[in-house]
Amino acid sequence: MSFVDLPLPNRSIALTGRPVAAPAAMLFTIVMLAGLAIGLGIWQGPGLWRDLQISQNPMTLPNGQVLDGECSTRRGLTDCEAQLVYDYDGKSYDTHVSLAFLDFSSGDYEVDVVISRGKPELATLSLGLEMLWNRLAVFAVFMLVFVGGVVAMLWGAWQAGRANRAAATPGRLVVVPVEVAGIDNKRGAGFVSYFATENGKRKGHVVRTRFAAGQAPLMALDARGKMFGVAVKSEHVGLPVLLDSGLERLELDDAERQLALSTFDVEQEGRGGLAANVPAKPSAGRRALRGLLAGLGVLVLLIGGLVGYWVYYVTSGGDAFESLGMEINNMMPEPLNLWGCEQLEARFGGGRAPFGCTADDYTSWKTATTKTKS
Incomplete structure (x- = not known):
């Protein structure tokens, strides 16, 4: 029995017009997200592919020069650019590098020029290789959002068109x-x-x-x-x-x-x-509030998961050089980062310090230096 009394003829009935509409602002959203995806790909894609190749067979050049090197951070997203000048095997090279990664720490970066042994024309900063998985993750997340948004809009338009064609039958x-x-x-x-x-x-x-x-x-x-x-x-x-x-x-x-x-x-x-x-x-205000709360909920879950994994890494993890753990520990605020490094040093202090816990020599534990200063 229907929830209301609306008697319709006992026969097949067609629906007129196009009763199902495409997603709101579909064309604008597709153009905007596609433009952002293409822009991100042009900006970071070649550099990531270059550094992936270099990481297979890297070689540090002590005499390589880093010119006009500069990093800027906006809400945790760090963008670095530099001009690399170096000589190798009798040839001179001059190349520009750009890389972006997520990092909440403050301070300067000490970098070296790193090239590929098999392809010396490929050069990058040592920082680019240290942050390679971080950069890949940031790139993948943004591309997933941009491309996923385009796919969702196209899927919604296709569903609407299919429903309208079926409704006419x-x-x-x-x-x-x-x-x-x-x-x-x-x-x-x-x-x-x-x-x-x-x-x-x-x-x-x-x-x-x-x-x-x-x-x-x-x-x-x-x-x-x-x-x-x-x-x-x-x-x-x-x-x-x-x-x-x-x-x-x-x-x-x-x-x-x-x-x-x-x-x-x-x-x-x-x-x-x-x-x-x-x-x-x-109910535009209510919808906006629900969307905001949903987004905050996802963000809280993500942060909670990362913090939980970080605690596991520094207190119980079996490998001090686990890449995701090192990245998270390095992004932590300085007091939490130092605490995490202390936990790692207590368990792995006999060996080389992992990324995020190194002193100025990139080998010893910075927690030991901190204790000596105090």
């Missing part, structure tokens, strides 16, 4: 409730976002639809007095299609449309009001 319809999340009025049209529901709870992803000027979504009170949007689900369409208040989206004749609406209105009046004329209130 006459089929049996079932009246279902949907939860309207918000209405956005643009250029005389209304874009409504809604969710399918099951047992009063949201189900699946958000669906977006467009109403022309003068149209409004068909809203209804259920038997418990809760407001829902009235939608139909066709045997050919997986997504529910939100109806308009005049049922113009259904291929009905005037008599069928009038009978359905009059019966619906009588029931709604008995439930406390003519819900067909009740507009859904925009």
Whole structure:
């Protein structure tokens, strides 16, 4: 039994127009994210590929010169550039390097010129190799966000087009409730976002639809007095299609449309009001708040996971030179970094210090130097 009394003819009915809209700001978002992905690839891609090759067979050049070397940090993302000048095997080389990585520590970087033994024209900074996995991770995360956003937009547009083509095929319809999340009025049209529901709870992803000027979504009170949007689900369409208040989206004749609406209105009046004329209130602020809270939740989980792994690495890890552990420990604020290095030195103090815990000679433990100064 339907949650509302909306009698539709006992036959196959087609849905008119294009009831499922593509994602909001799709073209702008695709162009912006694609541009960012291409820009990031041009900026960091060649340098990462160069340093991956160098890391296979590196050789440090003590006489190599680093000219105009500069690093700048913005909210943890460090960007370094330098001009490298060096001689090798009777030839002179002059190349520019640029690299970006995540690092929350402060202070200067001591660097050397490193080249590939087999390809001496490939040169980088020793810092670039030390931060190689950090750089790859940062590059992968940003590319995943940018490319993933483009794919998500294209997938949403493809789903909308497929649903609209299927909706035009006459089929049996079932009246279902949907939860309207918000209405956005643009250029005389209304874009409504809604969710399918099951047992009063949201189900699946958000669906977006467009109403022309003068149209409004068909809203209804259920038997418990809760407001829902009235939608139909066709045997050919997986997504529910939100109806308009005049049922113009259904291929009905005037008599069928009038009978359905009059019966619906009588029931709604008995439930406390003519819900067909009740507009859904925009909830842009609530959606923005939910998105912010969701993003903060993911960030908190990510930070918690990294901190937990760092604690494991410095207190219980079996290898002081584990790459991810070293990177996290190096990014920690100085008091936490020193504490972590003390834990590592207590367990691995007989050997060379790992990255993030080295003194100025890049070999001994900086915790030992700190203790001597105090």
